[in-house]
Amino acid sequence: MKTASDPRHLARQKTVQSLFAWQAQNEISPQQAKLPSDPKAAALAQNLKIVDRLIKAAAPEWEINKINQIDLAILRLAVYELVIETKEPSKVIIDEAVELAKEFGNEASPSFINGALGQVLINPIRLQKIIADKLGVDEDRLEASADLYRDLNATDLEIGDLFAFLEKDYNFVFEPGFKPHTVGDLISYVEDQFA
Incomplete structure (x- = not known):
């Protein structure tokens, strides 16, 4: 404090x-x-x-x-x-x-x-805002089915930076090898860490 x-x-x-x-x-x-x-x-x-x-x-x-x-x-x-x-x-x-x-x-x-x-x-609205900010995309494009790579044009480096931010902000570690394909996959994974 x-x-x-x-x-x-x-x-x-x-x-x-x-x-x-x-x-x-x-x-x-x-x-x-x-x-x-x-x-x-x-x-x-x-x-x-x-x-x-x-x-x-x-x-x-x-x-x-x-x-x-x-x-x-x-x-x-x-x-x-x-x-x-x-x-x-x-x-x-x-x-x-x-x-x-x-x-x-x-x-x-x-x-x-x-x-x-x-x-x-852990509200999905906050998670969507973080994803949009870190990937540099408009929040309107963040439908649950939006593919992180094809629809949002995210690179592995951007996804890595997003993961690092989420791990620090939420105080958990992504499982090795976890690779979400959609916005919904990523949000569900983060929510599951707190279920």
Whole structure:
């Protein structure tokens, strides 16, 4: 974990606070709510549908409007960083979210946030985004039946780089000789590691 004085941690605190304020304003007057002033919070607000869809899938027993508002702000930020932004390793993002939950949430917040983000981590939408980013293809081309080599023109080197990223991000090792042919093969394999 980064220290409390780390500029990235402080920036996340500011973003969570901005999101929290924006959520409160949006709840009172949705038509008049402006985008948050924090740049990352504003970018997140523009991707809110996908972020909230992933949160709903990760915590199906909770309606979005029933989640504690500070927990929701922390979840939204972490999901945005895990799925849309993808600049930091997933472990860093989840650890930071848990720390923010300890700072701002109640005693149940850290475990709730950790559990929900664990589900987001293995969501097929996130996996598709990683595959698209690492292979340099449009996400629209990533149907389950898309052949990695023929349809997406991936090279063995690109597949190797993708494997290395997934192994590091998900903390597992691909079986020697595993060679997926389709996007669906690869996603199923990764999901099976967590079943």
